[in-house]
Amino acid sequence: MKSPARIPTGLVAALWMFLGTDVMAQGSLTPPGVPGETMKTLAQVEPRTPISSLPYTINESGSYYVTGNLSSMGDGIIIQSSGVTVDLMGFSLTGDGGPHDYGIQVNGSTNAVIENLVIKGGRISGFNDGLNCSSMNNSRIEGLVVSGNTDDGATLNGGNSGQCNGNTITNCTISENDDKGIYLYGGNGQCNGNTVANCTIGNNAGRGIDLVGTQGQCDGNTLHGNSIKGNVDRGIAIYWGDGNRVEANTIWGTTGEGATYGIRTVSTTDNLFLKNSCVGNGTNYELDPDDTFGPIVEAAGELGTADGASHPWANFSR
Secondary structure, three states: OOOOOOOOHHHHHHHHHHHHHHHOOOOOOOOOOOOOOOOOOHHHHOOEEEEOOOOEEEOOOEEEEEOOOEEOOOOOEEEOOOOEEEEOOOOEEEOOOOOOOEEEEEEOEOOEOEEOOEEEEEEEEOOOEEEEEEOEEOOEEEEEEEEOOOOOOEEEEOOOOOEOOOOEEEOOEEEOOOOOOEEEEOOOOEOOOOEEEOOEEEOOOOOOEEEEOOOOEOOOOEEEOOEEEOOEOEEEEEEOOOOOEEEOOEEEOOEOOOOOEEEEEEOOOOOEEEOOEEEOOOEEEEOOOOOEEOOEEOOOOOOOOHHHOOOOOOEEEO
């Protein structure tokens, strides 16, 4: 076996002289100092204002959050500005049941409509109304538990020539309040184009969802995918409201000493009722003849094609 070729010593020295110290001198391996912070705090990403006592009035746009369970002898949080987010952070606002006290009040007016709010994520109890929103447009209420208030759970109020349009109430549980669960009121103003979706509305001492136009409008609203149970008098009621869409709701066990209804409409036109289920109410459906609705199926047992049971827009009554 041949020995490996040897590189002449002179050649090694020449290469070393040619490359100099660049081969070895790549800089110090010791870090220059402690690395600087690269992560931003939540306050830097979205500056937020804490709410640590009640009552608390918001009169500037921005993001606000509740720091713990809070109680009040009067109102809870009063919102007087557009562009506000209020995050209850899973905590509770609790009142003493005083008259005209609101857990969260949106205090808009005819000439100063409040818009683009988000109210989310906690519990409201012990007030007159859990939420009372006047002249509020294009806002969102989500993920709240509203219970044990002495009047309504949540009110969208377009009365006094105001407007309460384009709002959404979603994924809320509204129960055991002393009157209506959710109240959409047009009065002599507007309460139009709102959505109530995927909420549980139960065991309130008044109607589950109440839409009332009176001398104004309560039109073009959508009630979709709600579970409405054990309320008094009406599960869903629409009075003097037109062009509303009521779809895929379950209404059962409406109670009361007088006549009780799953869904009832009075003095309405062009409302649309699709895929709802009413079970165990005094009268499951009483709809104005000027409204439009899928066939109402009362058949028991296996559903066939008779009586519209296979119709894609059928409403069910048991």
